[in-house]
Amino acid sequence: MTGMAPAPQPETDAPKPAGHIPGQPDMWVLVLFEALVFTAYFAVYLFHRSASSELFLRSQADLNPWLGTLDTVLLLTSSMFMLRCVQAARAGAVRTAMTNVCLTAALGVAFLASKITEWILLTRDGHGFTSNEFFLYYFFLTGIHLLHLLIGFITLGVIIYQLRNPKRRSQEIVETCATYWHTVDLLWILIFSLLYVVR
Amino acid sequence: MSGWRNDPKRELWLAWYAMIAFYNIFVIVFFFMTHAQPPPYPFWSDGQVVHWFNGNHNALLIGFGIVFATAALTLPANALIAYSMRRMSVSRAFAYCYLVIYSLSALPGMLLLCVVLSVGAMRPDRDPAQLHWLYDFAFLSYVGTMGIFLIGSLVWMLAILLDKNRVLPKWFGYLNLCNALTEVVVSPAWIFHQGVLDWNGLISWWINMVVFGIYTSAFMMLLRQMIQREDFGDGPLPDLPKTPKAPRAKAKVTALTGTGTGTPR
Numbered sequence: 001m002t003g004m005a006p007a008p009q010p011e012t013d014a015p016k017p018a019g020h021i022p023g024q025p026d027m028w029v030l031v032l033f034e035a036l037v038f039t040a041y042f043a044v045y046l047f048h049r050s051a052s053s054e055l056f057l058r059s060q061a062d063l064n065p066w067l068g069t070l071d072t073v074l075l076l077t078s079s080m081f082m083l084r085c086v087q088a089a090r091a092g093a094v095r096t097a098m099t100n101v102c103l104t105a106a107l108g109v110a111f112l113a114s115k116i117t118e119w120i121l122l123t124r125d126g127h128g129f130t131s132n133e134f135f136l137y138y139f140f141l142t143g144i145h146l147l148h149l150l151i152g153f154i155t156l157g158v159i160i161y162q163l164r165n166p167k168r169r170s171q172e173i174v175e176t177c178a179t180y181w182h183t184v185d186l187l188w189i190l191i192f193s194l195l196y197v198v199r
Numbered sequence: 200m201s202g203w204r205n206d207p208k209r210e211l212w213l214a215w216y217a218m219i220a221f222y223n224i225f226v227i228v229f230f231f232m233t234h235a236q237p238p239p240y241p242f243w244s245d246g247q248v249v250h251w252f253n254g255n256h257n258a259l260l261i262g263f264g265i266v267f268a269t270a271a272l273t274l275p276a277n278a279l280i281a282y283s284m285r286r287m288s289v290s291r292a293f294a295y296c297y298l299v300i301y302s303l304s305a306l307p308g309m310l311l312l313c314v315v316l317s318v319g320a321m322r323p324d325r326d327p328a329q330l331h332w333l334y335d336f337a338f339l340s341y342v343g344t345m346g347i348f349l350i351g352s353l354v355w356m357l358a359i360l361l362d363k364n365r366v367l368p369k370w371f372g373y374l375n376l377c378n379a380l381t382e383v384v385v386s387p388a389w390i391f392h393q394g395v396l397d398w399n400g401l402i403s404w405w406i407n408m409v410v411f412g413i414y415t416s417a418f419m420m421l422l423r424q425m426i427q428r429e430d431f432g433d434g435p436l437p438d439l440p441k442t443p444k445a446p447r448a449k450a451k452v453t454a455l456t457g458t459g460t461g462t463p464r
Contacts, residue, residue: 030373033410037381040406044395130390140387140396147383151376 023176031183045137059134067118068196078107079185086178098163105156141191152184211426218276224269232262238338238399242392245327248334252319259320263313277301287362296354304347312341342388342398349382364435367421378414381407
């Protein structure tokens with residue numbers, strides 16, 4: 001015990017000064033780390049794409065760009081509702097915050113349904129995980145992103161849990177979960193650009 | 200000597216040094232001696248596999264002999280991680296879950312590879328098809344079962360995020376999630392014989408190994424700090440005292456006399 005600093009006070013949810021990082025600063029480690037990991041995945045994808053660009057272009061033409069665009073619109077709109085949820089929670093408007101987080105979750109479910117539909121349609125057309133190199137990357141990147149989305153639903157559940165009880169409500173946790181949701185959105189925009197848009 | 204005997208943290212330090220020793224032995228044996236890591240190619244022919252066994256014959260037998268003699272060092276290492284969860288304000292169930300998961304995962308995730316490759320190396324005159332079978336079995340059991348470890352990472356993550364005793368920083372909780380997500384990526388090794396997702400693929404092995412290396416280095420450093428901060432209470436762990444910026448000569452004297460930290464002498 002000797003030489004130790006006094007025990008710290010329990011964590012509080014005191015208001016932070018203007019210009020602070022939203023949520024727990026620790027969450028940004030995950031954001032940065034996931035960004036680095038996905039950058040590595042994208043670098044590997046682009047390297048192999050440049051090696052067999054004709055195959056990638058031909059396979060890319062079999063994707064439905066409208067479904068990809070719909071997915072992007074769904075996630076971007078969900079992020080907008082998440083933003084409104086955080087703002088409402090900050091202002092103490094719990095009811096509005098709850099409505100917005102539910103709308104975020106609904107759009108997340110719509111994205112999930114759209115992605116599964118797209119997978120089914122592609123599989124029916126004979127494009128599977130092992131069909132060729134492009135579809136290996138397509139199913140891998142969209143699959144790992146979907147896993148992130150499923151974890152995102154847990155974070156939405158945490159926000160609802162926080163909002164429901166004024167005693168345990170923590171704006172910091174709400175913002176931390178929102179940061180994760182926006183990360184999932186950001187990753188999708190990059191995946192969408194690489195798989196559907198870049199020629 | 201008497202300082203070490205009376206140090207209440209000596210068991211914790213023993214566990215920590217056992218962990219460091221294990222990971223050092225692991226790297227030396229798997230990467231440099233036996234060349235079982237990075238794993239050789241899954242698409243090799245019978246002849247290439249026989250050549251690999253012949254080329255690494257002595258290293259496989261001696262290297263894995265060392266692993267069998269020292270594999271039990273993982274137990275204090277896992278126990279120290281479980282201890283970190285016991286020191287948290289969360290249920291003991293987290294620590295027990297982690298211990299059971301990691302103790303069981305070590306069988307398919309490490310020891311089975313050592314046994315099977317040793318069997319292959321023991322009689323190099325076996326039928327090449329049989330040797331190839333052993334080769335596939337060994338690397339699939341090792342790389343293909345990495346996903347089992349991800350549940351352990353999630354258990355540790357959850358404990359850290361729920362903890363109010365500040366035993367480990369929250370960012371490490373999130374790093375556990377990153378590690379778990381890269382472990383998932385290894386599972387396609389069961390499907391692919393070549394490419395980025397096979398058992399030594401760029402995505403399934405190399406990127407995963409970089410993440411695992413960063414994760415392992417982080418928890419070694421954090422567990423060391425946890426032991427230094429340990430006060431054997433049940434409330435929040437105290438922070439380490441901030442060392443004032445002292446002249447170099449003074450800092451040297453402090454280091455020589457061993458005062459100021461809880462490290463063993």
